[in-house]
Amino acid sequence: MTKKSDYLTKAENIAKWLLDNPNKEYQNLCWGYPFDWLSKIFIPKFTPSGVVTSNIGRGFWDLYNITNEQIYLDACISICEFFVKSLNRTVTDNGLCFSYTTIDKFQVHNANLFVAEFLIKIGNHIKNTEWMRLALDATEFSLAEQNNNGSLCYWSKEDMNKYNMSCSVDHFHSGFEIRMLHSIWTISKKDSIKKAIDNYYNFYSDNFFSEDFAPILEPKGKYFIDIHSCAEALICNSVLINEYQQAKEIINGTANWTISNMQTQTGWFRYVLYKRKNKIRTIDIPYLRWSQAWMLLALSKTLEVFTNEIKEKK
Structure with a gap:
């Protein structure tokens, strides 16, 4: 790319x-x-x-x-x-x-x-x-x-x-x-x-995202976000962007949410974010395999999708 x-x-x-x-x-x-x-x-x-x-x-x-x-x-x-x-x-x-x-x-x-x-x-x-x-x-x-x-x-x-x-x-x-x-x-x-x-995909897109596009772990479950879900949300919807209308909206929303909430100031991505007693809590462990590698792939796929879209518009 x-x-x-x-x-x-x-x-x-x-x-x-x-x-x-x-x-x-x-x-x-x-x-x-x-x-x-x-x-x-x-x-x-x-x-x-x-x-x-x-x-x-x-x-x-x-x-x-x-x-x-x-x-x-x-x-x-x-x-x-x-x-x-x-x-x-x-x-x-x-x-x-x-x-x-x-x-x-x-x-x-x-x-x-x-x-x-x-x-x-x-x-x-x-x-x-x-x-x-x-x-x-x-x-x-x-x-x-x-x-x-x-x-x-x-x-x-x-x-x-x-x-x-x-x-x-x-x-x-x-x-x-x-x-x-x-x-x-x-x-x-x-x-x-x-x-x-x-x-x-209809089940997936209807049940695995909060209103702010946070990719929740379980369908319509508790506000518990695993970084692997963030990565897969971007990868999966990048693959399907030409098949389903909602895929592009999900990519935009989830990418913005993930960067704002899961990426640390030094660049790496935290492992988990969840709500407990109405407070946001995080587990800030920089796992290489589970978190960083998959997010690099996810961001690359996201960038590829929108780079291709810009080229097609020119």
Whole structure:
């Protein structure tokens, strides 16, 4: 966007480091979080994750489209091979669900759709119809679980029953899912997917923003703003700005609110802002992964949208 070569050089250096440091226990490229974490099971650090790996893959895909260097496309292909060969799958009458990591069989919709989106995107580019079929089967699994109001629960219905959990819907996972569905639709052009996106986005835009465009964490919930929700609000609506009239208004409002309320005087973004006993309180921790990286991406996407709009008006 800026045409500054030093940014590209930094990106290529990061890409090289990632290529040199995957999880080497697997034949194909994959990565996980560099820390232990506890879900329904204990997941050791570096356990390959579909979410982590697909987001890294998105970086390689962007670099390939910018540089046309084969090494980055090869990385994307290797990632897809990891998805189809090493992630577990749950197969149902409605489709299939890719696991969150290699050591679980969780059915988590955002993770499933991250994998599906990457498979159909790379599969479409290299004409791998099997990857595209798997991607659409995974998409159908998640769409079959869409709630009447358009939303998706974090876990599948089977897993909610298995682990005795209620439906959980939050801002940033909803944004992830809407974006992945939109990308899948741009390739497949399936009417059923577009209808699902319309319903989901209408729910999202109606329920996840306060009157001043603060991106609240839970639908029509308490005034609790996580910086990840701020970032995803900007990214998701930047992707959808040409599809939905309210997207531009949300971007403008949320960008202004986030900069005014979540950015500190030294430039970094705080973690959380919330109301308690009618007082605004904050948690001012400058998390790199959760806060700063995602907000840099969000602001870049916002700038890109409005830069393109200015160019179109000239």
